[in-house]
Amino acid sequence: MKTIILLFLVLLIMGCERDKKKKPDPKFKALNELAITTGELIYAGNYEKFAKKQKEFLKLLKESGSGNDRFWAYYYVNQSSYHNLLGNHREFYKNCVKVIDIDSDCKDVNKLKVISYNNLAELYTEIKQFNLTNASLIEALQLIKKYDLGNTPKGFTYVKIAENYADLYNISKKNKKDKAEQYLKNLKKNNEIAHKLLYYKDKDTTSYKERILFYSNLATNFYTVGERQKAQQIFNEQYNFAKERKDWVFYLDVFFDELNCKMLVENNVDVKGLMEKINRIEKDVVSKLNHPEKSMFYFQKAQFCHNFDYFSMAIEYSKKALPYYQEINDEPILGDLNLFLANGYRQKGMHKLATAHYDKKNELNDILINNQSMVDLEKSNTLIDVFEAREQERVEFEKAKNERQKNYLIAVSLGLILLLLFLVLLAQRNAGLKTKQKLLASEIQYNKEMNEKLELENIYQIKNDLVAKKALHTSNMEIAKNLHDDMASGLAALNFLIADKVRSSQSEEEKKRIDIVKEEVNSLYENFRKYIHHLYSQGTKEFSFSKIFLSNMIRNNSEIETELLIDFREVDEKLNVYQQNQLLRILSEAVTNVYKYSKGSKAKLEVSFENNNCNFKVEDNGIGFNLNMAGGIGLENMKERAALLGGELHIQSNINKGTMISGIFPI
Structure with missing residues (x-):
């Protein structure tokens, strides 16, 4: 959760810096400053000052009116982070939902929505609702794609998906081996996707600062699937980044992540090597930390020493850590420190001191049990809230669906009436x-x-x-x-x-x-x-109507050399007036087409008589045409006239190979 809060803080500062340049309005300037301040306070764990600044932030937001979607999103993310750190799951859940419910196309708002979906995913994992975890992360990916939010939000979302499969894998590997294998496969797949999206080196960009926050999660996932070399490479990258920035708190966080990861995953822990590394960090880094951060280091070292039987050192560092955690009354850590001291004193034979610390441990355990009951109750109530919210969503969805169906039926009915009319x-x-x-x-x-x-x-x-x-x-x-x-x-x-x-x-x-x-x-x-x-x-002189008619047509179109193979006396003798008329109309239409469209140099007209049939043909050496594209009135008229004579007409043509129109009819 600390990582997500830090990422939120990076995004918040980036957005507010842009606003300083774009909007000189005093109210916007004040909102920027409050957004940054509250984010820093929640990250530092200064809850008292945070609560005061949040009130100022809320008051100013209400006074500023509309158009402040991003600042409202910052406010609700602050609130959700605050309640999560306090263990108030119900308020945490409600504030996450408030961020998600903001209707805005602003990229910063939608990045914060992605963070809220990831926060909800962590909550769902904590209350063992892994299906909801996956659904929430898929919603985050859809937002990233819709608003083109970049590789970094996509990368840390895939990290969370991988973590979800890691949890499912660890739960299933003992009893449900088939499912465990599938979860492991999905874990590896999503791990590789996240690695490609997050792990590339461009340290001069802000994106790098965002991405590196999730490297520990990525490394832990690689440890889970057994890719330890890749995991160690990622941890080393984080160490270098922390050194360059002289961010020793971040350096210490990375170390603790690495330490916990190795202790949880590795079967044969290199205790001596880890102890040497802890001692180097203590020498090089701890002196640069403030009191709370030093105490955190002392606690981690005490825990390590206790777990691997360095009881004298466990006593020493438990004593160093004890004052700070007594001051802030952190009961779980105080319980652990008293256990470390009790076991250490028992090993040294100092039974009276050991008993005193055991008693203190038991006293704290009773408090923790009561507190845990409250936490469990809080989780149960949160789970109820989640299911109530989902039920409400389902009811609203069904209502909207029914309304849509009703509107659809009305629209269809009106459509049918209009169609009938x-x-x-x-x-x-x-x-x-x-x-x-x-x-x-x-x-x-x-x-x-x-x-x-x-x-x-x-x-x-x-x-x-x-x-x-x-x-x-x-x-x-x-x-x-x-x-x-x-x-x-x-x-x-x-x-x-x-x-x-x-x-x-x-x-x-x-x-x-x-x-x-x-x-x-x-x-x-x-x-x-x-x-x-x-x-x-x-x-x-010859007195043939057919010859006169065709000869006049040919004389009027002298550009194409036309050959007449017709015995006009035979035509006059063998065809009646009606037949001559139809034949001449067919021939004249064909010859007209030759002169108009063929672009040829020669044409031939032929009429002959055989077996009580009249055969006729008109051909040219022109450009021809595509028969599939032909559909002129002239061609149809020729076919119709041939049919009236009881005969038939045929057309043959190829591109650049001329045209031939031929026919036959009985006499």
């Missing part, structure tokens, strides 16, 4: 949308049918025009043929007659008149020939 509205909206969709679909179908009808009417009109033109052309050809055969031949014969008449004529004037007639006849003949030639030239 939403579904009703959605159903109404969907019904309206379906009606609109049906109307829209009907309108689209109507427009589609009208467009198909108009397309067919246009095609029929174009076809009729082409038939009329073809008939007219046939008539013109017949006229031209008849004119050539009749009129042209007659004019040629007339021309020959005129030539004969010119040759037989004797009169120059007559010849001139005949020549004029001849010229007119020749002019008429030439004009007539040209007219006949014009009529004949019209016969070279």
